[in-house]
Amino acid sequence: MKYQSHQIALNFYTASVLLFLVQALVGIIAAFQFIWPDFFILNFNTIRTLHINALVVWLLMGMMGATYYVVTEESETELWSIPLGHLQFWATVIAVSAVVVGYIIMGLNPQANIEVFGTRLLNEGREYIEAPRWADILIVVSVLLFLLNCFMTILKTKKFTAVQGVLLGGLTFLALMYIPGMFYTKSMVKDQFWWWWxxxxxxxxxxxxxxAALLAFMLHKLLGTDVKVLAKWMYIEVGLVLFTGILGLGHHYYWIGTPEYWLWVGGIFSSLEPIPLLLMVWDAFRTTRETRGVVENKIGLYLTVAHAIFNFVGAGLWGVIHTLPQVNKWTHGTQLTTAHGHLAFYGAYVLLIVAMIYVTLPSIRGVKEFNQSRGFQSFWWMTISMIFIVITITGAGMVQTYLERLLGLDYVTVKASYNLWFWIFRAIFGVTFxxxxxxLVKDVLILGRKPAA
Amino acid sequence: MTTTSAKNLFIYGSLLCFVVLVILTIDTMGKLDQRAPVITEKVDAGKKVWHKYDCIGCHTILGNGSYFAPDMTKATERKPKGYLKKFLIDPRAINPGTAMPSFGMSEQEADDLIAFLDWTSKVDTNGWPPKPILAAAAGTRTASMGQMLFQKHDCSACHQIQGIGGTAGPDLTYIGNERPDVEWHIRHLKAPDAVVPDSAMPGFNDLSEEELRQLAEYLITLK
Structure with a gap:
């Protein structure tokens, strides 16, 4: 281990893959509940909350681990405060555990979700941001401590690299955009409006x-590509991401009670959202092709390129198919959204964090050669399973759109009878996932600790 | 393009987009209250009930949520409020086949929640959800008077016949075998809970005696 600070990155990586396992396990319970609603002691709402909250938290912890790594390596120094990094890690773990215990208590006894100071004690009852207000505040404190540590580290050596700039810019933007979800509105329309922010x-x-920043970092670290070239393309990519993405927000404002002009704003800008993602795919391929010499960390490169491809397919293509208002009018709120959600998160963020772990873990453990076959195996088990999960849910969404939305059949009938086989196949592929x-979890725990086979 | 110009394009272009978003947001905020009914205290209390029980953990509302259970945007248009109230308090007592568990909701909470759902059903959602385009074409050609009444009063919102219709009330596919008595049906349609104790179905007193008979005669043909 070159820097002691990398132990913090490693802690975050370990916690994040363990939470990934938890997310997948509760995902299976949810999948069975589609077939058999009373399958488990906790109802679907609690299981789904755990499934998605675990996802968000493990990805954020993965991003934090990755950032602690990148900042120390780019600044060529230890973190501003190593104890603060450890404190922030354990504070996050404790806060997240407390929130989970709260969800479970509420799941077992809904009446326990009492009102305290005008807000709910255990579960705010708002999708994805169910965490109660006290936890919101802890999350903000944790992120601020994290950002403080990273910015002070950069200030120590004043190496303002492009990757660090975009990475921390993105993380600061992320922290700021948590705020619109932290106040109560009486109108459900306004509630959803800010929630989408x-x-x-x-x-x-x-x-x-x-x-985009981590992609540039990984391509540089794996292939030794000139940072200047990578930085230029990274700026173009993130520029296009925000030009299309900020106003692409309009595609969530078609049907929630917002004015009609959002149909135009959302339709036009969100249709362009796949372009920067396609550019990232091209960037990954171009950089790889132009590289001379042997790439040592093949699994790292493999995952990096796979992340770029599945980011484009999942977030880009699977999103754009139902982003136009003419189509979305029929598909809004159907299983097609679930299909898009699964492939987008897998491609854009799960593979990103997994790639980042494989690119940096050998350096953290101080090895050059390691057993790569486990990484490939895990990648293929997860990826093939996820592709089939997405195909089954897409099929369910198409059947639902036709039968429920166009033909007028009852929601419950379509779900319980016509889509049953899709749920069964989805559960099977969930198990293989x-x-x-x-x-993956096993490999992260042992990679580089034993001699390569 | 140099790295610096790409960087500047990114920073200033993004800021410009964000400024446009803020302007559109301010404009939208000014218009939202005209596109929805007034929010009374009861509606607000109902929204809090919605959050308390994490309804969005299974249902969608305005199309956003969890896709595990039906969308609630137009719930009070689709189901009678009396039915909804009984169902919310003890779902499986009303519809044994439902996946919805009992949360221990009080009468007051159920009333508030229904007021909230009534509010959402009246929000101007740019025409969402659209009316199913093919439903109108199905099965109306050779309909008897009773069958037309069945459609007119949207009985299929709660009852199924041969797989088509809601699941809130009993399936009527074989009701002619199970309840072959026309007079029973007439009494039941007038005042369901006088015939079936604790029935959550609303009475259809606005139908004439003749219409009730036609509807009942149609029902006993279902076998």
């Missing part, structure tokens, strides 16, 4: 900035 400007804004996640 958080959700959309995170995943289709700030998170894509972080992805877990096999891949389990391999």
């Amino acid at each position: 958080v959700v959309h400007l995170w995943v289709e804004g700030s998170w894509e900035l972080i992805a 877990i096999v891949g996640v389990w391999m």
Whole structure:
């Protein structure tokens, strides 16, 4: 380990892959509940909250780990405060555990979700941002401590690199965009309006900035490509991400009670959102092709390129198919959104963090050669499973759109009868997905610790 | 393009887009209250009930949420409020086949929640959800008077016949076998809970005696 600070990055990586496993396990429970609603002691709402909150938290922890790594390596120094980094890690773990315990209590006894100071004690009852207000405040404090540590580290050696700029810019933007979700509005329309600021400007804004910065970092580290060339393309990519993504927010404002002009704004800008993602794919391929010499960390490069491809397919293509208002009028709120959500998060962010772990973990553990076959196996188990999960949910969404929305059949009938086989296949591929996640967790724990086979 | 110009384009272009978003947001905020009914205290209390029980953990509202259970935007248009109230308090007592668990909701909470859902059903959503385009074309050609009444009063919002219709009330596919008595149906349609204790179905007193008979005669043909 070159820097002691990298132990903090490693802690974050370990916690994030473990939470990934938890996310996949509760995902399986949710998948079975589609077939058999009373399958588990906790109802679907609690399981789904855990599934998605675990996803968001493990990706954020992965991003934090990656950032601690990048900042120390780019600044060529230890973190401004190593104890603060450890404190921030453990504070995050404790806060997240407390929130999870709260969700479970509320799931077992809904009446326990009492009102305290005008807000709910255990579960705010708002999708994705269910965490209660006290937890929101802890999350903000944790992110501020994290940002402080990173910025002070950069100030120590004053090496203002492009990657660090975009990475921390994206993280600051992320922190700021959490605020619109932290107040109560009496109108459900305004509630959803601000809620989308958080959700959309995170995943289709700030998170894509972080992805572009990490992509440039990984390509440089893996292939030794000239930083200047990578930086130029990174700026073009993140520029296009925000030109299309900020006003692309309009595609969430078609049907929630907002004025009609959003149909135009959302339709036009969100249709352009795949362009920067396609550019990232091209960037990854071009950089790889132009590289001379042997790439040592093949699995790292493989995952980096796979991230770029699946970011484009999942977030770009699977999103753009139902982004036009003419189409979305029929598909809004159907399983097609679920299909898009699964492939987009897998491609854009799961593979990003997994790639980042494989690119940096060998350096953290101080090895050059390591057993790469486990990484490839885990990648294929997860990726093939996810492709089939997405195909089954896409099929379910198409059937639902036709039967429920166009033909007027009852929602419950379509879900319980016509879509049953899709749910069964989805659950089966969910189980094979877990096999891949389990391999990943095991590999992260042992990579580089034993001699390469 | 140099790295610096790409960087400047990114920074200033993004800021410009963000400024446009802020302007559109301010404009939208000024218009939202005209596109929805007034929010009474009861509606607000209902919204808090919605959050308390994490309804969005299974349902969608305005199309956003969890896709596990039906969309609630137009719930009060689709189902009678009396039914909704009984259902919310104890779902499985009303519809044994439902996936919805009992949360221990009080009468007051159920009333508030229904007021909130009534508010959402009246929000101007640019025409969402659209009316199913093919439903109108299905099965209306050779309909009897009773069958037309069945459609006119939207009985299929709650009842199914051969797989088509809602699941809130009992399936009527074989009701002619199960309840072959026309007079029973007439009494039941007038005042359901006088015939079936604790029934959550609303009475259809606005139908004439003749219409009730036609509807009942149609029902006993279902076998």
